[in-house]
Amino acid sequence: MKLARLLANGAAAAIALAACAVGPDYRRPTLDVPAAYEYMPKAAANTVNTEWWQQFGDPVLDQLIAEALANNRTVKQAAASVQQAAAVLTEAKSQFYPQAGYEGSGAREHITADALPRATTSRTFSSYSVIASASWEIDLWGRIRRQTEAAQAELLATDDARRGVILSLVGEVANNYLTLRALDEQLDVSRKTLATYAESLKIFELQFKYGFASQMNVAQAQSQYQTAAAQIPAIEQQIVTTENALCVLLGRNPGRIERGKAVAEMTLPATPEGLPSQLLERRPDVMQAEQQLVAANAQIGAAKALYFPTISLTGALGGSSGDLSELMKNPARVWNYGGSLVGPLFTGGAITAQLRQAEAVEQSALYGYEQTVQSAFADVENALIAQQKTVQKLEAQKGLVDALSEYSRLARLQYRGGYVPFSTVLQADQQLFPAQLTLAQYRAQVFSAAVSVYQALGGGWITIADGMTASSGPTAAKRP
Numbered sequence: 001m002k003l004a005r006l007l008a009n010g011a012a013a014a015i016a017l018a019a020c021a022v023g024p025d026y027r028r029p030t031l032d033v034p035a036a037y038e039y040m041p042k043a044a045a046n047t048v049n050t051e052w053w054q055q056f057g058d059p060v061l062d063q064l065i066a067e068a069l070a071n072n073r074t075v076k077q078a079a080a081s082v083q084q085a086a087a088v089l090t091e092a093k094s095q096f097y098p099q100a101g102y103e104g105s106g107a108r109e110h111i112t113a114d115a116l117p118r119a120t121t122s123r124t125f126s127s128y129s130v131i132a133s134a135s136w137e138i139d140l141w142g143r144i145r146r147q148t149e150a151a152q153a154e155l156l157a158t159d160d161a162r163r164g165v166i167l168s169l170v171g172e173v174a175n176n177y178l179t180l181r182a183l184d185e186q187l188d189v190s191r192k193t194l195a196t197y198a199e200s201l202k203i204f205e206l207q208f209k210y211g212f213a214s215q216m217n218v219a220q221a222q223s224q225y226q227t228a229a230a231q232i233p234a235i236e237q238q239i240v241t242t243e244n245a246l247c248v249l250l251g252r253n254p255g256r257i258e259r260g261k262a263v264a265e266m267t268l269p270a271t272p273e274g275l276p277s278q279l280l281e282r283r284p285d286v287m288q289a290e291q292q293l294v295a296a297n298a299q300i301g302a303a304k305a306l307y308f309p310t311i312s313l314t315g316a317l318g319g320s321s322g323d324l325s326e327l328m329k330n331p332a333r334v335w336n337y338g339g340s341l342v343g344p345l346f347t348g349g350a351i352t353a354q355l356r357q358a359e360a361v362e363q364s365a366l367y368g369y370e371q372t373v374q375s376a377f378a379d380v381e382n383a384l385i386a387q388q389k390t391v392q393k394l395e396a397q398k399g400l401v402d403a404l405s406e407y408s409r410l411a412r413l414q415y416r417g418g419y420v421p422f423s424t425v426l427q428a429d430q431q432l433f434p435a436q437l438t439l440a441q442y443r444a445q446v447f448s449a450a451v452s453v454y455q456a457l458g459g460g461w462i463t464i465a466d467g468m469t470a471s472s473g474p475t476a477a478k479r480p
Contacts, residue, residue, distance in 0.1 A: 021142020022308070023301020026294045029366060031373055034276045039384035044273035048282065048459030053174055055269035056447070060260030061177050064250060068173045069468040071251030075169060076470060078162035085151075085158040092151040095144045098136040103318075105129050131318035131334070138313065143305030146298045153295035160288035166465050167284055171455040173249050175448050180242045181263045182444035183235055189436045190231045197225040197429075204422075217422050224426055228433060263443045269450045271387065274457045279376050282458030289365075289372040296362040303358040306351045309343030376456070383456040387449040394442045401439050404432040 047055075053065050069075065109125045139145055201221040207213035244254040280286055315337035344351060408428040414420045454461065 021145045021301055022304045023142070023146055024297060026297045028290070029293075029370065031280075031370065033280075034377065037274075037276060037380055037384060039381055039388060040273070041271050041384075041388070043271065045270040046273055047270050048272040048274060048454075048457055048461060049464070050461060051464055052269050052272070052454045052461055053170065055267060056174075056261075057265075057267040058260040060258055061174065064177060064246070064257075065170055065173050065465075066468055068169055068250045069166065069465055070470050072169055072249060073251055075162070075165055078158075078165045079469070082155070082159050082162050085155040089148070089151040089155050092144070092148040095137065096139065096148070098134045100132070100134045103129075103131045103133065129318060129334075131316050133314070133316040135312055135314045138311045140311055141305040141308040143302050146301035146305065150295040150298035150302065153291045153298065157288045157291035157295065160284045160291060163462050163466060164284035164288065166469065167455055167458065167462050169249065170465055171451050173246065174451045176242055176246045176249065177257075178263060178444040178447050178451075180239065180246065180257060181259065181261075182440050183239045183242060184259065185262060185264075185440040185443075186437050187232065187235045187239065189433075189440065190228055190235060193433050193436070194225065194228040194232065197221070197228050201225045220422055220426050224429060227430070231437070263440070263447060266447060268447060269454070271384075271450070271453055272457050272459065274380075274459070276377055276380075279380065279458065280373065282460075283376050283456075284458065284462065286369075286372050286376050289369040293362070293365040293369045296358070296365040299358045300355070300362055303351070303355040306354065307344065309341050312340045312342075314338055314340065379456040380453075383449065383452040387446075387453055390442065390446050390449045394439075394446050397435070397439045397442045401432070401435050404428065404435050408432050 051062075054062055106128045107126070109127075110122065111125070112122045137144070201218075201224075204213050204218045204221040208215060208218045243257045246257050247254050274282070280290075315335070317335045318333075408425070411420065411425045411428040415422055415425050
């Protein structure tokens with residue numbers, strides 16, 4: 001009871017004395033935030049808090065993203081890191097409470113008569129003791145509070161890193177799937193072109209056989225055929241590589257990936273609206289950088305507290321007896337309590353050095369936070385302008401393919417009429433085929449640009465995706 005009263009009184013005294021902690025309290029730095037994004041379209045929609053990938057209208061893509069969120073190893077690894085940070089926070093908080101323990105001992109000693117003065121017989125002694133102890137450090141200067149504050153911020157930063165993994169994962173799955181479907185389209189174009197060239201080559205070989213075409217015409221047709229044939233194995237290799245990359249993201253072993261809609265059949269997602277000031281609360285990397293700054297700021301207070309003495313209360317209660325049966329009886333009771341005050345007098349500059357280290361780390365974290373914010377603004381502007389210009393490139397490429405298709409058709413008609421040599425047809429086809437491959441690539445890039453905009457802006461969709469993972473962050477990682 002005396003020990004309990006002592007600790008209770010000490011707690012009341014600590015609460016009264018420790019009204020504030022040494023070191024600076026965190027305040028978010030003043031940032032130069034633009035009023036609006038320069039390239040944000042007027043038709044932007046409020047879709048940052050929705051599953052934007054469902055706007056593509058491809059159920060296979062939806063299923064792949066859900067599978068990746070449930071099985072991806074990197075997400076699970078990031079979740080384990082959050083659990084580790086949560087345990088560190090629990091360890092830091094434990095210092096607020098009394099630390100209780102116990103100790104038990106027993107011994108038996110025999111002393112002969114020769115070792116004892118004026119003794120005629122040998123003696124045997126027994127001793128037993130059981131002691132319960134408790135100690136408590138009064139956080140008078142806020143060292144423990146600052147360390148706990150730093151651990152809390154590190155936990156949030158780790159959780160933001162996990163959310164950043166989720167952001168990247170969804171984008172990577174979508175982009176790899178779009179790349180895969182573009183490669184499928186390129187392979188289809190190559191095979192159809194190869195079949196057309198094979199038919200032309202067959203005709204020229206027959207014409208040469210009967211004297212209606214020259215050896216040069218056959219060689220030209222042969223070179224045209226081999227050009228298309230060389231594209232097919234290269235595209236097939238890229239398809240397998242992309243499928244394997246997707247399998248890793250999905251947590252699968254390498255293998256085939258199921259297909260859904262062609263890129264041309266998908267629906268382009270709306271551009272999400274947003275303001276630059278909202279980016280500070282939407283982007284996981286920005287939030288992570290700020291929490292790292294919060295942690296570094298708290299460590300300054302923890303370092304400053306080392307200049308001041310540490311005050312601790314200790315106590316013990318138990319029993320001691322020479323007879324085990326009498327150990328827990330009242331006459332065998334022993335107790336003690338007391339306090340200690342330990343502080344530095346001369347450390348050779350060690351504490352000052354620790355403080356300077358903490359201040360330097362805080363400055364580095366500040367610059368890192370500011371750099372992350374500026375990079376985030378640049379990411380958004382780059383994604384927005386890329387989306388606009390990729391759409392323009394796609395439209396221009398469509399016009400080019402249409403023009404080259406007409407050029408190829410007219411060249412063949414004039415060749416058959418004897419007005420132009422076959423080299424004119426060859427020249428037209430040599431321009432059309434790569435233009436068709438580029439068109440398939442640009443069509444996928446338009447959708448990938450939309451994915452990049454959602455990644456750059458962040459938003460509540462990350463929380464939705466987080467709910468689809470196998471394990472989300474601990475409840476301790478909730479925002480204060």
